[in-house]
Amino acid sequence: MTIMSSTARCLGLVILLLGLTTPAAATPTAPELGHAGRWLTDELGRVVTLHGVNLVYKYPPYFPAAGGFGENDAQFLAENGFNAVRLGFAWNAVEPQPGVYDDNYIAQIKQTQQLLARYNIYSLIDSHQDAFNESVGASWSGFPYWATVTDGFPLQPDPGFPLVYFTSPAQNQTWANFWRDHAAPDGVGLQEHYAAMWAHVAQSFADEPYVLGYDLINEPWPGWEYPTCFPQGCPQFESGVLAPFEAKVMNAIRRVDPKHLLFYEPSVTNDFGTPNWMPNPTGDPNAGMSFHDYCVGPIDTCVSNGLARADLEGVVGLVTEFGATKDSAKLTRLADTFDDNMASWLFWSQPQNQTPGHPQEPPTGPNLMDPAIVRPYPHAIAGTPLQWHYDSATGTFTIRYSARRADSGEPFPREARTEVYLPQSNYPDGYQVEIQGANVVSVPDARLLQLTTNPGQDTVQVTVTRR
Template sequence: MSSRRTPTVSARMLTVLTAAAALVLGCWSPAIAGAAPGSSPDTPAGIADTGRWLTDAEGRVLITSGVNMVAKRPPYAPDALGFGDDDAGFLADNGFDSVRLGVIWKAIEPQPGIYDDAYLARIKGTVETLARHGISSLIDMHQDLANERFQGEGMPDWAVLDDKIPAVPKLGFTFNQFTMPALLTTYDNFLDNRPGPGGVGVQDRFAAAWAHTAGFFRGTPGVMGYDLFNEPWPGSSYPACLLGVCRSANERLTDLHHRVARAIRTQDPNTTLFYEPFSLSNTGLPPNPGTAGDPNEALSFHDYCTLAALGSGSAGSAGSPGTVCNPFDSAVFANAEAHSRATGSGLLLTEFGATDDESVLASIVDRAAQNRVGWQYWAYCGCDDPTTQDLAGQALVLDPAKPPTGDNVRWSKVRTLAVPHPRLIAGTPESYGFDRASSTLRVRYSTARADGRGSFGAGSMTTVAMPQIEYPTGYTVNVIGAEVVSAPNSPVLQVRSAAGAQRVTLVATPA
């Protein structure tokens, strides 16, 4: 479910961040001109899981803010929709530094064991375009409702094992996954790795397609990770999962993650693997999958405001102004943190939004900051999405085939999302947040390394996204424990740690 647009039957059931130390160190510095230019940095290299954090090759903590871009109609490629260099520039100009970039299994493997490298080359071209603007790509194997037969997208037609059950009733997204026996059977057979064409398990085919894809992208600059399978569904076990009795289904999902991880590692030994829980966790149910069984892995989780959607009668608008997300929404972050503590996996909120309700968007962005978790908004565009109820409502840019300017941009929504935030931290974040009323950013971090192996020394660089849309007349920075080295009013603020600093605090306000 990449766009949570219509409340589901299950949703109705469920929906019941110190001055004294600085004086000692002598490290208080106002914003000054420095050596670093005010341009977007290179995409961070070597993204890895370091406990609950994502880190770059230097060990700095990565806090990303980004968007989703998934082409769900043939030929399943963003460039076919017009997504290109101007869109990447638009994202970078507004402080976005990652894109969860969808690929579709049906396009990768149109026939069993036959892979379309021309399709993968198109996706790679988009990765390279984004990387030129300092934007990382999370390669997302996307699906919703499995296949077009069920009013969705994802699996190749030949991989649909529905036991020849009629695909009825066709009630659209997301109702079909609760009410359509053929779809539930397809998910059951996929999770069970039932033999398909050539007597090969359909899940084995999926893992092999992932291995081929990972081999194609191995070493490509700008790839931050692989999202193994978007919003898996427990098939006919979903009623038991709603009641918290989901062990068998979770075990099958864990087997899927392990099988895909092993296949990927035959071709790419390093890129971070992102695994997802069943999409029932989007509304607050505990995510209880096992991990991908890999040393370099992270939980990809989603958060949608179900009660707010119910209150408005449309998930596209997801509530009236001033509404907050459902009572289970805060549990989404708490559950993710608990999962990370139990498994050591990193965390990334890879979907939320799909709405024009800016109060809902602000609440989740601000909650992510409180929880020190990066995020990726759904979605960059509506783009004829077959699994949404509000194509325009979910979009930042209405039509990527046109320039991202003027009326083609939802500017108010962009400002709600394009908040200043730390991007790469030479240390461990303790707290950060943006006060929307005063346009004040506060950041505090320890210079201790996230992996626990000592601290960052003097001269270590931290970068902070400072979108001009929030600071049109510029900004002023006061920092303790470091000095500003970027040019005045740079869209990417850079600070350099001072000798002996154990903690850095930063406050940015409008000029």
């Protein structure tokens, strides 16, 4: 057992050495993230965990910089330990007319991705919508007007997003026509337009560093079939309708980008805890499932359902939305649940809501996060995680991991490093570390605690406590 006491005297040096507040002079070249089963992995085979936020700007012109997101905000996220962003774009803005693409708009999204990359933050490029289009009751037009086919069904009753899903004939008929691949004004199917649009977008990001992958569609709604999805989920819709649609998108992207992870989504009804039946649409080995956690009730089934389904399909499971509240106690409980499941996650802040009672606020640093979700976590593990836990009351963080690779079961080289992020806000006077099976190789009180496994050790146990 090794015990190391530490203070805050070296904090300034550590920040400089680790580059947590100062970006590199040029955009870094980052190896792509892959996966070993449910685990994200880096080029060394280490298991990577992501803590991040959503960044979706829902007002014209639909890109974050127009809402004020800039250098200071990227730095703010990095300083609070966030290493991932779900970066949303609007199909409506990419393809304002059928077959006509706005490359200037895509360039704006790309500039934000490149800014985040300079702070070592991965971007999950996300095609975002909420209730399709304003003409059918959405709070913003994520999808185009020309793709919104109502067949004359009335909008009313329209209580606003998200209840409009359950009440509006126009809303549900629009989705029904989308799932039927109704022809756009130029005679090409809506789904073919969507897949081609995605290929056009992905082509711009295919060679960019710090791209996590592509989130194919945010919260797809079943349309008129939604009553069949409660309480047992949507097995027929997800396997028979949604999966073939997302397969078109995956195949289109793969023609321009063979390497990045493709994150497909199940029906939005899964957000509330119904069983998840979503298959890997193409069987692509480099895929993941993006799912959300807005479960209600005393038992959170969203995380277990999502991760269990991802594990069954042999893909990465990633919580790409949760929160939408300022209730610190609830956020702490959710973060604890994710830790218990060793899950990566991306937070949805309440200021990003755009509902009848809450217009979206500027997408700037403090509006994108909540102090309740800033906590220790393993950036990268030279091994396979077995358990980690953070007690926010005492500031005690524990982690236990196997020293063997998640992909092969083989041991890591002796110099391979495990990296644990320890926020200054959680350890204002420094911390001490108690270790079994490894040695500390970072400087005292580093925000990124670095460890190397001792020779012959199969398991490492680490406990971090406040000074």
